[in-house]
Amino acid sequence: MTPAPQVGERAPDPLVLDAGGEEVRLSGFWQERPAILAFLRHFG
Amino acid sequence: MRDDRERIDRAGAGLVLIGLGTPEQTGEFCAARGVPFACLTSPDRSAHRSFGLRRGSLDQVAGPRVWLPWLRNQVSDRHQGSFGQGDVAQLPGTFVVDRSGTIRYAHRARHSNDNPPNDDVLNALSEIAAGAPKD
Numbered sequence: 190m191t192p193a194p195q196v197g198e199r200a201p202d203p204l205v206l207d208a209g210g211e212e213v214r215l216s217g218f219w220q221e222r223p224a225i226l227a228f229l230r231h232f233g
Numbered sequence: 234m235r236d237d238r239e240r241i242d243r244a245g246a247g248l249v250l251i252g253l254g255t256p257e258q259t260g261e262f263c264a265a266r267g268v269p270f271a272c273l274t275s276p277d278r279s280a281h282r283s284f285g286l287r288r289g290s291l292d293q294v295a296g297p298r299v300w301l302p303w304l305r306n307q308v309s310d311r312h313q314g315s316f317g318q319g320d321v322a323q324l325p326g327t328f329v330v331d332r333s334g335t336i337r338y339a340h341r342a343r344h345s346n347d348n349p350p351n352d353d354v355l356n357a358l359s360e361i362a363a364g365a366p367k368d
Contacts, residue, residue, distance in 0.1 A: 225247070226330060
């Protein structure tokens with residue numbers, strides 16, 4: 190298993206799905222401004 | 234929540250929610266509650282795993298309360314009991330990433346009610362805005 194990334198390290202850039210089912214790179218959300226990433230355990 | 238939203242906006246940051254349901258469930262969830270943030274999902278948990286978020290034991294995930302303080306007004310208690318569309322064992326986490334792609338704050342929940350203090354998240358944003366060192 191990949192080690193958990195730490196503060197000061199580069200963030201992983203996984204593919205995620207938007208609400209339309211399109212694949213998007215998470216990095217697109219921090220290119221223009223800092224991002225707070227809130228990972229939830231369930232949704233919907 | 235309004236104050237936190239204003240502080241996030243003032244810091245020039247965006248909030249991104251990453252759930253575990255289907256895209257349809259994600260869209261319905263956010264539309265029904267008027268969630269004013271980006272709503273994404275990782276049904277296979279690969280995004281959660283990449284950030285080092287694990288599935289917890291029963292003890293770690295037994296708490297029914299929503300963990301994200303500024304979503305408390307958005308999410309009903311009844312909804313929190315609806316575990317069929319996500320993964321109740323997944324432990325949540327919160328990260329702040331700056332424009333260079335560097336992690337500036339990380340909070341991995343040790344149990345389901347282990348919420349990051351809002352001030353910690355907002356302080357990380359303030360440091361980014363001020364161009365302060367990471368530590």
